[in-house]
Amino acid sequence: MFKEYTKYDALGLAELVKSKQVSAKELLDAAIHQANTINPALNAIIHRFDERAYLAAQHGLPQGAFTGVPYLLKDLSFDFAGEPLTMGSRSIHIVPSQDSEIVKRMKATGVNTFGKTNTPEFGLIITTEPKAHGATHNPFKNGYSSGGSSGGSAAAVASGIVPMAGAGDGGGSIRFPAAWCGAFGLKPSRGRNPVGPSFGEGWDGAITDHVISRSVRDSAAMLDATSGAEISAPYVIAPPEDSFLQAAMRAPRQLTIALHQQPLVANTLVDKEVLAVLERTAAQLEGMGHRVIPAEPVINIDKFWHDFMVVICAHTAFTIDNIERWWGIAQVQNLEPQTYNMALLGRSLSAVDLVHAKQGWHETQYQTGKLLEQYDMILCPTVPTPAVKHGVLPPSYLDELLMRSAGVVNKGFSIGKYAFSSGLIEQLSHPVFSKMAFTLLGNVTGLPAMSVPVGMSKKGLPIGMQLIGRMNDETTLLSLAGEMERAGMFTKPSFG
Secondary structure: OHHHHOOOOHHHHHHHHHOOOOOHHHHHHHHHHHHHHHHHHHOOEEEEOHHHHHHHHHHOOOOOOOOOOEEEEEOOOOOOOOOOEOOOOOOOOEOOOOOOHHHHHHHHOOOEEEEEEOOOHHHOOOOOOOOOOOOOEEOOEEEEEOOOOOHHHHHHHHOOOOOEEEEEEOOOOOHHHHHHHOOEEEEOOOOOOOOOOOOOOOHHHOOEEEEEEOOHHHHHHHHHHHOOOOOOOOOOOOOOOOOHHHHHHOOOOOOEEEEOOOOOOOOOOOOHHHHHHHHHHHHHHHHOOOEEEEOOOOOOHHHHHHHHHHHHHHHHHHHHHHHHHHHOHHHHOOOOHHHHHHHHHHHHOOHHHHHHHHHHHHHHHHHHHHHHHHOOEEEEEOOOOOOOEOOOOOOHHHHHHHHHHHOOOOOOHHHOOOOOOHHHHHHHHHHHHHHHOOOHHHHHHOOOEEEEEEEEOOOOOEEEEEEEEOOOOHHHHHHHHHHHHHOOOOOOOOOO
16 A cells, blocks of 8 residues: 555545545555655654554544545644644643644544644744754755745645645745645635634634645545634634535636736745746636736735734734743743744734734735725735745844844843834844745735645746635635646646
8 A cells, every 4th residue: 555545635545445445544554654754854743643543543533524544733723632732832832631623623524643743933934944843844855945834734745644734824824835845725714714712713813724735625625524613703704605625626617817926025036937837827727718817906015014014923922921921931931033033023012003903904905805806816926936945934043133132132021022113023024024925915814825736946846826716715716726736737746
């Protein structure tokens, strides 16, 4: 089974189990063989519980769409009862007593979870290089970033360890690593998937959890299983008229697509190879009968990413404040520089600053909504460049310099309020935010968005294109993605 294992997507593996061609144990054997062979060099998985998974395979998994399929969860927002949760941090070690709601729903599909995947500290940056667990390498090129914050999950999928893995997206963290690792990544609409019971929403609604997968249909089938409001959900949105899986298997109607080429972060350059893939993708979509027309959302880009930074820094300050309350100042001092800086920025903000930023989010939602009255969806790059080398994101030297200039190195988080200027915010965040110049739109607006693996750079690194849909219209996105996949537009990894 070892050689055949990577030839199937998750639904394909589940069908083998259902037809009794293989057992859940044999699939787990294959996944663990892959993990033992690949992960020591890749560092995608940071915690394993193989024996627990073998017991689950032996005693019977729930009957669902993915019964017996080996599975991994991102070590951030997925509470898996009885297994440690570190959130990529040296300051956190929690063992949840209950599953989060989305994990309950994922378990009900019959997946057999045997480990947790690597993530940057608290999912705050878009490369998976935490000091707690070390860097995850890009499966296509050692020493290069797998993206973040779901970089461990994307690398595990793209390398053939599992066909699908749990992931989350607050600023591009499903789509970004999917693009850099050559996988499919859908960020569902705000409110489509549950985030409780511990939280009503993440980052004021910017965060959505789902999966990174090798095939479109796997993502669609998992969304069928997990979507829907939970107790205390702040958003209750309409379900699709039919299943997401059915949508992924049929061609869409002729679509009118806006071609979005201008980055929404100032002073951001889009790589020529990425632009070439964008141009080719637009031409291929037109060849399939769709209309692709240049059109840009009317957004104040300087205010756009500043507003996002304000909201995320406020939430980071809340998180670090809780760490100090629960575990003491020693754990705060063990945080990574960029986390500490973002928390201090958040503490320096006022309630009025936060409301101004949320009003900016509303303006962005309105302007994007106006554009989507004329177009079915938006096409743009997922990331302005292919993957970069480790050590580029974040620029740690800058973080250390800013901390020292603020006089906060080796001091506690409770030392007071620091008035950080907008110029300092720009210095701190631009190297990272420039790479998020296309993904942030989906998080601020709450619109569904997906990254499709449609290109490769001359260095052999994947390039993804992003499609952003109308609110609550994952159906059309999945229909188009399925059509693109069947047309042979997707670049497929080779597992050797």
